[in-house]
Amino acid sequence: MHRRRRRKEESGEGGQDRWLVTYADMITLLLVFFIVLYSMSEVENQKFNSLLDSLQTAFKGDAVVTDSGTPPGSNQPIPTMPKHENDDDDKEEQKLDELYADLSKFIKENDLSSVISLRNLPKGVRVTFKEQILFDLGSAKLKDQADPILKAVSQIIKSVDNEVSIEGHTDNNPIVSSEKFASNWELSGARARNVLLRLADKGVARDRMRFVGYGEHSPIVPNDTKAHQQMNRRVNVVIIRKGDAAES
Incomplete structure (x- = not known):
């Protein structure tokens, strides 16, 4: 009787531990998922803002084109269209x-x-x-x-x-x-x-x-x-x- 009770207690404690591990894994996955979504939205915003800047500059006549999605302040060069004399x-x-x-x-x-x-x-x-x-x-x-x-x-x-x-x-x-x-x-x-x-x-x-x-x-x-x-x-x-x- 003593051994059987001890086995039940051990079995109950082990099941509770597994449930906590599963819950922790799910929370971690959700956190990673939202981080990925947030990162993707930031990249899209940067591309969109870069496109807006290019269009505004082009309408002003400087003909600067940015299509790399590089965020403002980056050290990467921005390609420009050559200026032609009139x-x-x-x-x-x-x-x-x-x-x-x-x-x-x-x-x-x-x-x-x-x-x-x-x-x-x-x-x-x-x-x-x-x-x-x-x-x-x-x-x-x-x-x-x-x-x-x-x-x-x-x-x-x-x-x-x-x-x-x-x-x-x-x-x-x-x-x-x-x-x-x-x-x-x-x-x-x-x-x-x-x-x-x-x-x-x-x-x-x-x-x-x-x-x-x-x-x-x-x-x-x-x-x-x-x-x-x-x-x-x-x-x-x-x-x-x-x-x-x-x-x-």
Whole structure:
């Protein structure tokens, strides 16, 4: 009897131990399972975040592509797409440089630097004609001597297809009431318009050109002397860079 009771007690204790081992194994497996799920979700989040960063960067124009799932801050290199230069912009700059050189050569060879100046500006190439080479004082009628000059300039302008802006300027002397123009603004606009029409007659496409009159409101020097007033009476012909033409 003593041995039989002892065997039952040993048998009961052993069964309880096996149940605890099974329970511990199940808990361990569940823990591992959730750790694996969590790790997988972290990897997917990193890939998703990496994809979002790549798309945002691509839409900004930097064309950076990340598809390795590498988390931010990793030392692994991120592949990038090569950046290509804009060949059209380069070609346009080359044409404008050639146009500037041709205009400069024309001015120098014809000894016109005292009445025509040339600037290469961010907006475009600007040719400035002083009043006396184109018009008499207070008049918008082009002088005869202006015709061959504008003809030569038009031939150079036709070497490019950029838009052209013709800008008229005057000094601040008021127009005499008996004159044809009621204000300096109207005089400057009429001068710019007549230069545009002459360039059109010489072959520059009309749909490339526009004109504007500024009157006395955009002087390059103060109108405090006659010499300065003479400098302010001018017409600009601006060959506009294409990017600036699209924004204007």
